[in-house]
Amino acid sequence: MTGKTAKTIFWLGTLSSAIIFLWLTYDFHQQEPKFAKTDQINDQVVAGKKVWHKYNCNDCHTILGFGGYYAPDMTKAYYRLGENNIISIVMNPELVYKDSFRKMPHLGVTKEEAVNLVVFLKWVGTIENRHWPPQDEKFVKAFRLREANAQKLDKTDIIMGACGGCHSLETLGRKIAGDFNDIAKRISYDKDTLVKYIHDPQSVKPGTAMPPQNVSPETAAIISDFILSLKAGKEVQK
Amino acid sequence: MIRYESQKVARYYLGLALILFCLQVAMGLWLAINYAFTLPQGLVDVFSFATARAIHTNTLVAWMLLGFMGGSYFILPIECKRELFSVKIAYLQLLIFAGTAVTAVIGFLFGWTQGKPLLEIPVPLDFLIVVAALLFVANVAMTIILAKERSIIQWMLLAGVTFLAVLYLFGMPFFKDLNVDYYYWWWVIHLWVEGAWELFTAAIAAFIIIEVTGVERKVVEKWLYVETGLFLFTGLVGTGHHYYWIGSPDYWLWWGGIFSALEPLPVALMVLDTWMHIRERKNPIVNPLLWTYIMGLALFHFLGAGVFGFIHTLPPVNYYTHGSQITVSHGHLAFFGAYALLNLVVFYFAMPQLKGIEKFDDRLGVWGFWTMVTAMIFIGLIFGVAGVLQTYLERILDLGYRTAQMNMMFWFRAVLFFGAIFLSGVLMTVYHLFTLKKAAD
Ligand code: HEM
Ligand SMILES: [Fe+2]
Numbered sequence: 071m072t073g074k075t076a077k078t079i080f081w082l083g084t085l086s087s088a089i090i091f092l093w094l095t096y097d098f099h100q101q102e103p104k105f106a107k108t109d110q111i112n113d114q115v116v117a118g119k120k121v122w123h124k125y126n127c128n129d130c131h132t133i134l135g136f137g138g139y140y141a142p143d144m145t146k147a148y149y150r151l152g153e154n155n156i157i158s159i160v161m162n163p164e165l166v167y168k169d170s171f172r173k174m175p176h177l178g179v180t181k182e183e184a185v186n187l188v189v190f191l192k193w194v195g196t197i198e199n200r201h202w203p204p205q206d207e208k209f210v211k212a213f214r215l216r217e218a219n220a221q222k223l224d225k226t227d228i229i230m231g232a233c234g235g236c237h238s239l240e241t242l243g244r245k246i247a248g249d250f251n252d253i254a255k256r257i258s259y260d261k262d263t264l265v266k267y268i269h270d271p272q273s274v275k276p277g278t279a280m281p282p283q284n285v286s287p288e289t290a291a292i293i294s295d296f297i298l299s300l301k302a303g304k305e306v307q308k
Numbered sequence: 309m310i311r312y313e314s315q316k317v318a319r320y321y322l323g324l325a326l327i328l329f330c331l332q333v334a335m336g337l338w339l340a341i342n343y344a345f346t347l348p349q350g351l352v353d354v355f356s357f358a359t360a361r362a363i364h365t366n367t368l369v370a371w372m373l374l375g376f377m378g379g380s381y382f383i384l385p386i387e388c389k390r391e392l393f394s395v396k397i398a399y400l401q402l403l404i405f406a407g408t409a410v411t412a413v414i415g416f417l418f419g420w421t422q423g424k425p426l427l428e429i430p431v432p433l434d435f436l437i438v439v440a441a442l443l444f445v446a447n448v449a450m451t452i453i454l455a456k457e458r459s460i461i462q463w464m465l466l467a468g469v470t471f472l473a474v475l476y477l478f479g480m481p482f483f484k485d486l487n488v489d490y491y492y493w494w495w496v497i498h499l500w501v502e503g504a505w506e507l508f509t510a511a512i513a514a515f516i517i518i519e520v521t522g523v524e525r526k527v528v529e530k531w532l533y534v535e536t537g538l539f540l541f542t543g544l545v546g547t548g549h550h551y552y553w554i555g556s557p558d559y560w561l562w563w564g565g566i567f568s569a570l571e572p573l574p575v576a577l578m579v580l581d582t583w584m585h586i587r588e589r590k591n592p593i594v595n596p597l598l599w600t601y602i603m604g605l606a607l608f609h610f611l612g613a614g615v616f617g618f619i620h621t622l623p624p625v626n627y628y629t630h631g632s633q634i635t636v637s638h639g640h641l642a643f644f645g646a647y648a649l650l651n652l653v654v655f656y657f658a659m660p661q662l663k664g665i666e667k668f669d670d671r672l673g674v675w676g677f678w679t680m681v682t683a684m685i686f687i688g689l690i691f692g693v694a695g696v697l698q699t700y701l702e703r704i705l706d707l708g709y710r711t712a713q714m715n716m717m718f719w720f721r722a723v724l725f726f727g728a729i730f731l732s733g734v735l736m737t738v739y740h741l742f743t744l745k746k747a748a749d
Contacts, residue, residue, distance in 0.1 A: 077533050080540075081537070082537070084541065101556075102556065106555040123421075123423025125423070126362065126419075126428065127358070127423070129425055134490055136425060137425040139633060143631055176353050197555040198555050200553060200627075205702050
């Protein structure tokens, strides 16, 4: 091979690839809004993204599969956990992961920041990325199913969607703060007290480790009925 | 024994690079401890994994860039047959760069961050880095322009550092759209390690091979053209292997898959040409350790980037391995094999000359080399095993992240063990380089 041939190989290789790459980049920008639903990026999504950066979440958690591998991927976290659970975890990781072998730091995320984060993660979840990560597809499917049949929502779905980040119900949810079957047996609250407890645990049981929950009064009422019915169910069985 | 007075600036660059190398690896060991044991919440709250990871990766990039810059300043006068354009600029640039790096690390400890993996340095500090980079590129360019003789290596070096500096800009803006954010994040990360840095590596390796083996320049430069041409041909469109699982058109699976699958080709050529040139050497082997490093660079570059990159680059494989410890395995083997070893080649080439030693006592350095290389192979393999396990548990058996991690614990502890051995190899090497002595004969 002569020096000239070598030089030609260099320029041909470099320029052809650069042209293809720049063209594909142009096309990416043309098509990307459709895949990433950019019309849904509002101020709250942007505010949530800034929170994501501010606390450097990405050096522990991957998102779209990029970043640190120390903690679960956040691409489809919204479907996996739901709004209230994300807020609880992000604001009180020291409680949620009290017994976990790996800790998430208490970062001092405020309520407003946590809400924006959820909106950001919800938008991220809608990016059409060819169904990655594979292990979260089941959560996405289940979420879509529930969304499509909102009126027929199972009570278990509601309660686990709101409280499953810390509590369990038989095989569902996380076993961090007790199973609702056991809790139902233990507590002596009436419905109103329980609703009050959900919104402001300290006012009912001072010193409790449970943080206030971010659920609407209607949802709190449904959840309370459900928990209290567990109690009745157990007594009848006996 | 240096041929030009201005080569001396390299000494401070290399010294600082070696210190940051130690800090980087020590921080890596701390990350492994985070994986292998449960740390108290109070500690995690003040010094988290995220902060430690930012320090680990930024000191990595910083010491490598310092090595590249110092290496360029050492090599340019020889290649251009004249003094550097300006020694003052070289010192000023070092001051800005080092000052920024130190400020950044301290800032991380207090939570001052841009919050993007690998590019955590906040924007105001980014501007200082850009200033330092501009000074560097200008200094290199002027030295080359004022040279009496032109060479391919000169302008390949200039192209590499200019490309490198330009790409850094794409990591600086705030993007509202995470999808676009990561599109351009890879312009920095991928186009650096599989583009600009490869150009630079190929040019430096070519220069050192000519110097050390005495092989005819024309032959080496021909290889250089072909290799860099192939690097850029495969590497530019090959960026697509990072766009499989973002919101992007389906054609990226094809473009990214095919072009990146060809990326090992130029790396394989580098093994071939290094081996041939060493075999056809015209010069006697004065310092065997330097030759060991040169051959080690070629082989480990191929192992880490070529083999371990290829393994997970095709979309059907990457769907399962993406975002797992498999990536970590490749990242470590590739960075060490290509860029840590390249820097060490430069250090072992330059340091003896800076100290006026022709043949140095290499006993400790040999220990350092083999300790690092052996430990890193284990580290890469163990992360690989952990990654396969993770993929299987999480994505085939569907066990959930936390259960999978608990079942990988043995491997995290094994990495910690080999990480400690690796650190000891680093300390031996760094100590050896700092205290280089004449060989007793
Ligand atoms: C010396 C050159 C190289 C270095 C230093 C390097 C380094 C890295 C690093 C650090 C990452 C992880 C980035 C992150 O997500 O944080 C990565 C990812 C990747 N590299 Fe390389 N690499 C090199 C060459 C190659 C080559 C030649 C190939 C292909 C043949 C390759 C294929 C990949 C793939 C497919 C990924 C994405 C993994 C994933 O997240 O799914 N790399 N590389
Ligand atoms: Fe890449």
